[in-house]
Amino acid sequence: xxxxxxxxxxxxxxxxxxxxxxxxxxxxxxxxxxxxxxxxxxxxxxxxxxxxxxxxxxxxxxxxxxxxxxxxxxxxxxxxxxxxxxxxxxxxxxxxxxxxxxxxxxxxxxxxxxxxxxxxxxxxxxxxxxxxxxxxxxxxxxxxxxxxxxxxxxxxxxxxxxxxxxxxxxxxxxxxxxxxxxxxxxxxxxxxxxxxxxxxxxxxxxxxxxxxxxxxxxxxxxxxxxxxxxxxxxxxxxxxxxxxxxxxxxxxxxxxxxxxxxxxxxxxxxxxxxxxxxxxxxxxxxxxxxxxxxxxxxxxxxxxxxxxxxxxxxxxxxxxxxxxxxxxxxxxxxxxxxxxxxxxxxxxxxxxxxxxxxxxxxxxxxxxxxxxxxxxxxxxxxxxxxxxxxxxxxxxxxxxxxxxxxxxxxxxxxxxxxxxxxxxxxxxxxxxxxxxxxxxxxxxxxxxxxxxxxxxxxxxxxxxxxxxxxxxxxxxxxxxxxxxxxxxxxxxxxxxxxxxxxxxxxxxxxxxxxxxxxxxxxxxxxxxxxxxxxxxxxxxxxxxxxxxxxxxxxxxxxxxxxxxxxxxxxxxxxxxxxxxxxxxxxxxxxxxxxxxxxxxxxxxxxxxxxxxxxxxxxxxxxxxxxxxxxxxxxxxxxxxxxxxxxxxx
Amino acid sequence: xxxxxxxxxxxxxxxxxxxxxxxxxxxxxxxxxxxxxxxxxxxxxxxxxxxxxxxxxxxxxxxxxxxxxxx
Numbered sequence: 001x002x003x004x005x006x007x008x009x010x011x012x013x014x015x016x017x018x019x020x021x022x023x024x025x026x027x028x029x030x031x032x033x034x035x036x037x038x039x040x041x042x043x044x045x046x047x048x049x050x051x052x053x054x055x056x057x058x059x060x061x062x063x064x065x066x067x068x069x070x071x072x073x074x075x076x077x078x079x080x081x082x083x084x085x086x087x088x089x090x091x092x093x094x095x096x097x098x099x100x101x102x103x104x105x106x107x108x109x110x111x112x113x114x115x116x117x118x119x120x121x122x123x124x125x126x127x128x129x130x131x132x133x134x135x136x137x138x139x140x141x142x143x144x145x146x147x148x149x150x151x152x153x154x155x156x157x158x159x160x161x162x163x164x165x166x167x168x169x170x171x172x173x174x175x176x177x178x179x180x181x182x183x184x185x186x187x188x189x190x191x192x193x194x195x196x197x198x199x200x201x202x203x204x205x206x207x208x209x210x211x212x213x214x215x216x217x218x219x220x221x222x223x224x225x226x227x228x229x230x231x232x233x234x235x236x237x238x239x240x241x242x243x244x245x246x247x248x249x250x251x252x253x254x255x256x257x258x259x260x261x262x263x264x265x266x267x268x269x270x271x272x273x274x275x276x277x278x279x280x281x282x283x284x285x286x287x288x289x290x291x292x293x294x295x296x297x298x299x300x301x302x303x304x305x306x307x308x309x310x311x312x313x314x315x316x317x318x319x320x321x322x323x324x325x326x327x328x329x330x331x332x333x334x335x336x337x338x339x340x341x342x343x344x345x346x347x348x349x350x351x352x353x354x355x356x357x358x359x360x361x362x363x364x365x366x367x368x369x370x371x372x373x374x375x376x377x378x379x380x381x382x383x384x385x386x387x388x389x390x391x392x393x394x395x396x397x398x399x400x401x402x403x404x405x406x407x408x409x410x411x412x413x414x415x416x417x418x419x420x421x422x423x424x425x426x427x428x429x430x431x432x433x434x435x436x437x438x439x440x441x442x443x444x445x446x447x448x449x450x451x452x453x454x455x456x457x458x459x460x461x462x463x464x465x466x467x468x469x470x471x472x473x474x475x476x477x478x479x480x481x482x483x484x485x486x487x488x489x490x491x492x493x494x495x496x497x498x499x500x501x502x503x504x505x506x507x508x509x510x511x512x513x514x515x516x517x518x519x520x521x522x523x524x525x526x527x528x529x530x531x532x533x534x535x536x537x538x539x540x541x542x543x544x545x546x547x548x549x550x551x552x553x554x555x556x557x558x559x560x561x562x563x564x565x566x567x568x569x570x571x572x573x574x575x576x577x578x579x580x581x582x583x584x585x586x587x588x589x590x591x592x593x594x595x596x597x598x599x600x601x602x603x604x605x606x607x608x609x610x611x612x613x614x615x616x617x618x619x620x621x622x623x624x625x626x627x628x629x630x631x632x633x634x635x636x637x638x639x640x641x642x643x644x645x646x647x648x649x
Numbered sequence: 650x651x652x653x654x655x656x657x658x659x660x661x662x663x664x665x666x667x668x669x670x671x672x673x674x675x676x677x678x679x680x681x682x683x684x685x686x687x688x689x690x691x692x693x694x695x696x697x698x699x700x701x702x703x704x705x706x707x708x709x710x711x712x713x714x715x716x717x718x719x720x
Binding site: 343344345346443444447538541542544545548594597598601602 | 692693694696697700701703704707708710711714718
């Protein structure tokens with residue numbers, strides 16, 4: 001990262017900021033601390049906007065709000081790019097905007113009202129469609145009264161038939177037909193003198209008559225049905241007409257308004273950025289940070305556009321600047337998905353290390369070590385390949401799939417090394433043999449192996465911490481890290497000697513070395529240094545989880561195989577085994593991920609990562625895109641909330 | 650009789666840390682969920698905090714294995 005300063009005549013500030021925004025590389029520093037030396041402090045001060053700029057800002061903000069409201073009314077369609085240059089059309093747009101906003105609002109309100117009507121009418125739709133088929137079957141006469149009912153099932157129909165005495169003397173008739181929602185729609189045609197009795201009977205049998213809107217209560221049954229059907233048709237047609245009108249408006253005016261909105265947003269961001277600029281009586285200054293490899297490009301662009309009037313200068317970075325330098329995570333393509341894990345923590349400081357490559361290397365390794373089943377790995381690999389095409393726009397999902405793919409490969413490799421394919425299925429049915437270690441039986445060797453991995457990982461962390469401390473010129477901290485490494489190796493050596501792997505003769509020199517180094521540790525790290533050492537040893541033991549969780553995973557797989565065998569039936573066995581293995585895979589993926597991640601966050605990063613870095617936020621048009629996405633979501637919600645409020649115009 | 654005591658000791662070695670871990674995680678988890686509702690950016694810190702007590706049960710497991718296998 002380079003520390004830069006852009007200087008030029010005050011009148012070119014706006015154009016310079018536009019160019020800087022277009023290039024999108026400069027993180028503008030709002031404070032001049034560390035950029036202006038004490039001699040020049042009295043003459044360099046924060047840029048104060050003049051009256052013209054303030055009015056311009058107010059005008060543009062109001063303009064942006066109106067256009068956001070306009071776009072909130074328009075349908076979500078892809079708007080083509082306008083062929084018109086935005087600046088000359090702003091005056092025209094400002095004249096038409098109020099009129100168009102009022103038009104779109106009225107259309108929008110009309111659309112909302114129609115949608116609301118259709119929503120309310122939708123509950124009648126199924127009944128009306130079904131009952132109209134019954135009305136077609138019978139001969140309609142004004143002497144008869146018609147009652148519509150909804151019945152749950154055929155049994156309800158039988159109950160109703162038994163209760164209606166009028167059916168016997170043919171003074172009433174009951175017709176039923178199944179409706180789309182699975183219920184039965186019934187129509188009772190009866191003479192007017194007994195219709196009240198039938199209604200009372202229906203109420204007693206808890207088969208209430210189908211209710212129509214209160215506004216049409218005085219109409220006859222047949223008229224009600226016709227009226228509602230007509231109303232639904234009219235509302236649907238009106239809604240289509242409004243949608244078509246809005247779509248036509250979007251097609252005709254959308255590109256122009258979009259170009260204008262983009263221009264307004266650019267102008268606003270430039271005005272906002274100018275608040276972070278500094279000035280003297282004649283010049284402006286923009287201070288900031290940018291990737292070192294981009295400096296030449298921006299410098300050349302400034303030279304080309306302003307013919308040497310505006311210049312970019314690189315300033316020396318001092319020790320006191322280190323805390324202020326913004327941080328950006330830049331990793332090769334393979335490591336990119338793993339940056340999501342890094343982002344769960346605060347950013348590392350500029351002088352520290354980016355933990356992403358370490359997660360990218362060790363996370364899949366630990367995942368494979370814990371899950372360690374070729375069958376499970378194969379299933380995860382197939383699933384990750386199959387789901388690759390799902391939700392292409394969801395970057396987080398795609399990153400998770402990429403990580404799973406790598407992890408599954410490691411699970412397959414370690415599955416082959418452990419001789420596991422769906423637990424002991426590979427061993428018993430396919431004759432697979434462990435190439436490295438049998439996790440089911442070799443519990444203690446696996447424990448030693450897990451600890452050895454912990455020793456290597458924690459020591460690597462401490463070594464990185466030692467390097468990091470040297471880079472920051474904190475010699476005492478570097479000494480503590482180094483002594484911790486030495487102590488850990490001495491203690492591990494002592495334990496191995498105690499177990500009997502090393503000759504007993506080594507025990508005495510190891511103990512003497514520990515005793516000799518103890519004062520040095522206390523001197524360099526203080527009274528808390530022994531506690532730090534104990535914590536590091538505890539961290540190494542914590543890697544025993546690789547063995548422990550791996551053992552539970554393989555035992556669950558074996559249980560699945562044994563239970564499927566106990567069924568005594570191939571199909572049933574496959575179902576039972578499949579379900580338990582599926583549970584095993586799910587638990588395996590979750591627990592392996594969580595514990596691998598924990599080993600990094602708690603045991604590893606603690607040794608060398610210094611958190612608290614500032615995020616690199618370049619001044620660019622991407623900021624506009626973010627706000628566009630946000631606005632398109634929130635404005636529509638706000639519009640819905642404000643629906644019904646009077647139009648401003 | 651020795652076998653019973655060995656099994657009992659191993660059960661205690663893993664059981665007590667498991668209860669302690671569960672208790673600690675329930676408290677940290679509840680507090681963490683509350684924190685995340687207000688500040689989702691703390692998810693990394695909360696994962697770490699929830700995961701810290703797990704070491705107890707892992708250590709208990711190691712001790713239980715050592716007791717059972719008589720290493």
